[in-house]
Amino acid sequence: MAVITAEDISKRYIIDHKRGKGSSSIKDALGEQIRKIFNGKKSPHQEAEHIEHEDFWALRDVNFSVEQGDRIGIVGHNGAGKSTLLKVLSKITEPTTGRIHIRGRIASLLEVGTGFHPELTGRENIFLNGAILGMTREEIRKQFDAIVDFGGIEKFLDTPVKRYSSGMYVRLGFAIAAHLDPEILIIDEVLAVGDAEFQKKSLGKMRDVSASGRTILFVSHNMTAVQALCNRTLYFERGRLIEQGETNQVVASYLSKISKTKLIREWNTPEEAPGNDLVRVKKIEILPEYVDNQIFIDVRTPFRVRFEYWNLMDKANLNLSLHMNSMTGECIFNVGTQSQSYSKGLISGECLVPGHFLNDGTYNVSMMIVKDTVTPLYNMEEGLIFDVADYRDGVAWYGKWPGYVRPQLKFHTEMMEENILND
Incomplete structure (x- = not known):
């Protein structure tokens, strides 16, 4: 059963450009404001300025469907339209043309601090986010301890989140999004803000969410994490969906196309x-x-x-x-x-x-x-x-491997003596 269907989705933004003979320096702008206050007149070169409008299509004619339980990777260059797509799916912004059909409750983690009220504490924001998702207070309470434990913010639970670091924001935001039982979980590259241990926990949690039949959309520049988590992938370029299909095939195609050098x-x-x-x-x-x-x-x-x-x-x-x-x-x-x-x-x-x-x-x-x-x-x-490019097989951690070399050397451990700590 399709839980998300995108039909001819396009998103246009209007970019304004000032054109004219005058300078656009801060000094001139300040002088212009002073002139307006005292005599309401524009300077001669300001009279010659005019505004030109440019259409920028962040998404163009995008079509795809997502089945229940799918784990969808979304890859592409910066500016390819990935984050815009997630904002459209999360109903943060409306598409200019096309239609989105969604079945199920969506939880999104798109940017550091998204959905948080900075003056409220971590505790209060947990209940606020749950309420936004349509959950009752009792349903939120059932997940409260798991959210706090996963986010690792117990010490700062009653501190206003405006005092949180970006890492604390992300840990709490992901914990809320993943534990409040959404049918569809949408995660942007924001996970890269977390440390290696948090990345490992987050990817494990997303696998657990998927195993329970829920759907995941995951934007990342970490191709190894996409390959490990996602069964299907969408590849975007300049707002258009270039390719979609089995993850390893699409990632291989993407990596080959982004190569900037001849050998x-x-x-x-x-x-x-x-x-x-x-x-x-x-x-x-x-x-x-x-x-x-x-x-x-x-x-x-x-x-x-x-x-x-x-x-x-x-x-x-x-x-x-x-x-x-x-x-x-x-x-x-x-x-x-x-x-x-x-x-x-x-x-x-x-x-x-x-x-x-x-x-x-x-x-x-x-x-x-x-x-x-x-x-x-x-x-x-x-x-x-x-x-x-990166490649990992049989490894559950997908943070950046340290160092410039990554040799496979003989390295083993063995049990020397059992139960010596119980004597």
Whole structure:
């Protein structure tokens, strides 16, 4: 049974632009207000200003349906229309065109502090939110202790929520939304504000909610969390629903489309290539060894870094030095080839980076050509920039894995002696 049906949903906003000869500085704006107070006249350049209106479609012709018990992921760039869709579904804003059919009570957690009255305490806001959801005071009381325990705000329960941190806001907001028995639970990226332990608890709670037959819509940039939680996913781009279907397929498509970099840079002749009178770069390339029909690099993917360059010297002892760098500039590792004697010509080098080594993130490969193991001839500081996507299997935690590397090393525990604490 469909609990949500969206038919040709569009949402338009009007953006105003001031046009004219005058400056739009704070000084001019203040001067204009003073003129209005004393003589009611506009300045000459203010007379020339006019307002232009621009239509901005945050959503355009969106159609989908959600079955009872579905766990729907919603992915896309910032500004793709995800949050606007949730506001339309939550009836915070009306669509410009189209219709939404909803069966069941909705609880939403869209922004930090949404649905809270800042002057009321945590306790009072729990009852306020329950009342907004149409629950009786007795129904709220039955869930009250579980809400306080899950949110971890018992110490601040009688403190006005305006004094809460953003993390406390989110913990309480999620606890209320998840425990007050909504048929449909809508969660935005706001969960990213919480710490790793809270994320783990929240994802577990959403699984429990779904197991009881209730429906979840979950917006997140954390693709691993979406894959772990959601059975179906909607992919939005510039307000349009680009793709919908089974989560792993849609996420793979989304990740392949958002890749901003080519995995090769190449020059055809030494004259146009970077370098100097001694050496010139012909090519730097990343060659992924995809498995299971992958179309993007993730933490499991081995890849080779291949480098080709022209040696313009008659004879020289040369070696390559490869640097893998983070986007903030830290060198994660440096590996070099053996020094060998080369005559003039085209030289290549290749390094295999194993799977399950780099963490997810964005990296920069740089390469240095070295003479006699000590003298750098040319340093290609920005060779290639590439992304490594996350992947987890059999792990219940989906916060950011710390560090730049994520190796799979042999690491085990064992029982040494039982019941020693009971003696």
